[in-house]
Amino acid sequence: MTEETLFTRIISGELPSDMLYKDDLVSAFRDIEPQRPTHILIVPNAPIPTMNEVSSEHEAALGRMMVVASQIAREQGIAEDGYRLIINCGDHGRQEVMHIHMHLLGGADTGPMITPQQGV
Ligand code: DGP
DSSP states (O other): OOOOOHHHHHHTTSSOOOEEEEOSSEEEEEOSSOSSSEEEEEEESSOOOSGGGOOGGGHHHHHHHHHHHHHHHHHTTOTTTOEEEEOOOTTTTTOOSSSOOEEEEESSOOOOSSOOOTTO
16 A cells, blocks of 8 residues: 555645646646745655655656656746756755655746855
8 A cells, every 4th residue: 555645645636736737657736835936846646755765666757757847847937947956855955745756946046056054
């Protein structure tokens, strides 16, 4: 049985979302706390908790996430100006939802890649 996560409940329709795309491997819906005018989450339908659990069996879903991100960026009209894709992992990556997801952020400048830190 597939383990339930917040995002599997969104994917199944049990929880409401602004769903933009769904196929046999991945789904995409708008982030509930958008950080830019366009902020979409692209997720594998079968949950992988974090990047630490990724293996070759996940190649198809992870590859599809990239293809869908590119497609949605074009559909949303943000491709030409550019955008940022982010996958957070674990504590240092500040991952909050333990079901791998790719953030697609755009519609405005996304700022510096990461906050500078002294003494790195
Ligand atoms: P991360 O920190 O990478 O785990 O990002 C989790 C994202 O999930 C965060 O940007 C907010 C979003 N999020 C949390 N709960 C919900 C929800 O119930 N619905 C939607 N659409 N997004 C959610």
